[in-house]
Amino acid sequence: MNYDELMSIKVIPKDIAKSQSKSLENNLYHTPYKDEIRLFSCIKQGNLKKLIFEMTQLGIQNITVGQMSEDELKQQKYMAVSFITLATRYAIQGGMSENNAYSFSDDFILKVDKAKNKAAVNSLIVDAAIELTNKVSLCQKNLNYSPHIRKCVAYINKNLSEKLTVNSVAKHCNLSSDYLSHLFKEEMGVNLSAYITHQKLELSQTLLFEGYDRDKICYMLGFSSQSHFISLFKKEYGITPGEFVALTK
Numbered sequence: 001m002n003y004d005e006l007m008s009i010k011v012i013p014k015d016i017a018k019s020q021s022k023s024l025e026n027n028l029y030h031t032p033y034k035d036e037i038r039l040f041s042c043i044k045q046g047n048l049k050k051l052i053f054e055m056t057q058l059g060i061q062n063i064t065v066g067q068m069s070e071d072e073l074k075q076q077k078y079m080a081v082s083f084i085t086l087a088t089r090y091a092i093q094g095g096m097s098e099n100n101a102y103s104f105s106d107d108f109i110l111k112v113d114k115a116k117n118k119a120a121v122n123s124l125i126v127d128a129a130i131e132l133t134n135k136v137s138l139c140q141k142n143l144n145y146s147p148h149i150r151k152c153v154a155y156i157n158k159n160l161s162e163k164l165t166v167n168s169v170a171k172h173c174n175l176s177s178d179y180l181s182h183l184f185k186e187e188m189g190v191n192l193s194a195y196i197t198h199q200k201l202e203l204s205q206t207l208l209f210e211g212y213d214r215d216k217i218c219y220m221l222g223f224s225s226q227s228h229f230i231s232l233f234k235k236e237y238g239i240t241p242g243e244f245v246a247l248t249k
Contacts (some may be wrong), residue, residue: 034209036086041206043087043129044094046137051129076121080112083125087132094136104132148173149187152180156196160203163222164196201236204229208245217241 035054042051068078088101108128115121145153155172156164169192170177184192200221207217214226223229233241 037205038209039129040086040090043133043136044090046094046133046140048130048133048137051133055126055129073115073118073121076118077112077115080121080125081109084108084128087129091132091136095139096132096136097139100135104128104135145187146183148175148180148183152184152192153188153195156199160200161220161222164200166192166196169196197232198236201233204233204241205244208241214241 035057039051039054042048042054067075069075084105088096088105091104092098092101108124111124112121115124152169152173155169162168166177166181170180173180175183181192184190184195188195190198200223204217204221207220212220214229217223218226218229221229223232230240233239233244237244239247
């Protein structure tokens with residue numbers, strides 16, 4: 001694998017970072033938050049194909065970070081630690097156990113500490129991103145849940161564009177809605193209806209990133225109205241979809 005293509009990194013010198021005019025003149029800005037979210041969301045989703053695409057896009061555009069050290073190797077190592085801190089959190093959200101995620105992070109940092117050059121650190125970052133994504137994917141395929149719940153979760157995640165209800169999901173699983181609701185709460189720790197809403201809202205974030213307007217998202221994800229979507233989004237994330245878009249531009 002060509003790590004240079006996936007990990008092309010620019011560092012913003014301190015004197016430029018402190019001056020907006022110099023940043024404009026040199027066209028140097030930190031990599032946008034929305035690009036970081038797209039990348040780390042791939043780890044959370046266990047989506048290796050999308051991860052490689054996003055890393056390639058970032059490689060073409062150059063990952064741009066602030067100066068954390070005057071020593072180039074230390075700079076790279078500090079960035080690697082920042083990366084793994086975020087990546088493991090997303091892996092946990094994707095289904096990886098906390099113990100395994102933190103152990104992976106510790107092992108990664110030990111390897112980074114021993115790295116002798118920037119290329120070695122780059123390769124460790126790329127390998128870690130790929131390995132974490134594969135681990136999350138495996139966790140999602142081997143969740144320690146009953147067959148009923150695995151079937152339920154798979155059906156929901158594959159049909160987020162439908163108007164899913166507890167009754168419709170229960171019908172697909174050949175169970176009564178009361179029994180499935182009880183079983184889901186017992187094994188997953190959340191209400192089935194709340195899980196459906198959460199998964200739809202998570203997908204709505206990705207669609208907002210990709211430039212879809214709120215009307216289109218409401219239609220695609222089966223929300224009853226735009227006001228209902230906005231209300232649910234703000235309750236879940238503390239900001240409206242419009243504020244979310246503005247924050248990630």
